[in-house]
Amino acid sequence: MADADRLPSFGAGTLDDPTLTAALKTLEITVRRKLDGVLQGDHLGLIPGPGSEPGEARMYQPGDDVRRMDWSVTARTTHAHVRQMVADRELETWLVVDMSASLDFGTVNGTKRDLAVAACSAITHLTLGGGNRIGAIVATGDQIVRIPARGGRAHALNLLKTIATTHRASDGVRGDLDAAIEALRRPERRRGLAVVVSDFLGPIDWARPLRAVGGHHEVLGVEVLDPRDMELPDVGEIVLRDAESGQVRELTVTDRIRDDFARAARAHSDEVHRTLRTCGAPTLALRTDRDWIADVVRFVVRRRRGLGAGTGR
Numbered sequence: 001m002a003d004a005d006r007l008p009s010f011g012a013g014t015l016d017d018p019t020l021t022a023a024l025k026t027l028e029i030t031v032r033r034k035l036d037g038v039l040q041g042d043h044l045g046l047i048p049g050p051g052s053e054p055g056e057a058r059m060y061q062p063g064d065d066v067r068r069m070d071w072s073v074t075a076r077t078t079h080a081h082v083r084q085m086v087a088d089r090e091l092e093t094w095l096v097v098d099m100s101a102s103l104d105f106g107t108v109n110g111t112k113r114d115l116a117v118a119a120c121s122a123i124t125h126l127t128l129g130g131g132n133r134i135g136a137i138v139a140t141g142d143q144i145v146r147i148p149a150r151g152g153r154a155h156a157l158n159l160l161k162t163i164a165t166t167h168r169a170s171d172g173v174r175g176d177l178d179a180a181i182e183a184l185r186r187p188e189r190r191r192g193l194a195v196v197v198s199d200f201l202g203p204i205d206w207a208r209p210l211r212a213v214g215g216h217h218e219v220l221g222v223e224v225l226d227p228r229d230m231e232l233p234d235v236g237e238i239v240l241r242d243a244e245s246g247q248v249r250e251l252t253v254t255d256r257i258r259d260d261f262a263r264a265a266r267a268h269s270d271e272v273h274r275t276l277r278t279c280g281a282p283t284l285a286l287r288t289d290r291d292w293i294a295d296v297v298r299f300v301v302r303r304r305r306g307l308g309a310g311t312g313r
Contacts (some may be wrong), residue, residue, distance in 0.1 A: 134156060
């Protein structure tokens, strides 16, 4: 990854920190430069729709919502087709951002917290404008911060500042993604786009509320990972500490342990993706050791072409 594409470090300062403001504005310029040259149109959109006006029909692809099957075109052509929806002119987007202690970890170009903020910046750029609004629910495990949905660049900057400066939970407090997603359901909000940003490393106990959210909103899962979440380095003796429980374990990393760890990590990630898919949520997979903006671009292009797949798997 080139130096220009390295993740900025946001730390956990204050809302009026000039360094934080400068970092977010630099990130905005980077996002606009990289995305505007590839994605054209008044409503860029992360996924087709949401909307209520029918658009053009296209061939069915695995992962498409079967509720959008166009049976008349399917019968006429003898091939399954789905009807694309035209995006509403005013879109309300909600970010559910996991800022639990496990996000304060990174071994390559930044921490997963930095990557989560960067992802939120890209989503904000892709959905804001034209009367659109964006809000956020930021969860740490011991608190939930709600940011009302509003429009405008000033609000977007303050929203990103709040996400970046939300302090991690106290030691021994685990993240609670289930409660964060549940907080999105009440009070009832107008139909829009719900984006869940997390490393999804904890228990998969959030499927029920996410499925309920998916019944009313378009849903997107953004998975932020570090390479060490997926594999252990060949370093011999090592001390591992659970960032959320505080539990410490010493072990000697052998080839067998590395294989077992990688296999378990991949199985968990696969289960996360399967669960998101059953909730109607495509997955945008981002990692601290990859060009995250390029992954966003690939994801949006694939969604627009109807391929229905995430990135970088």
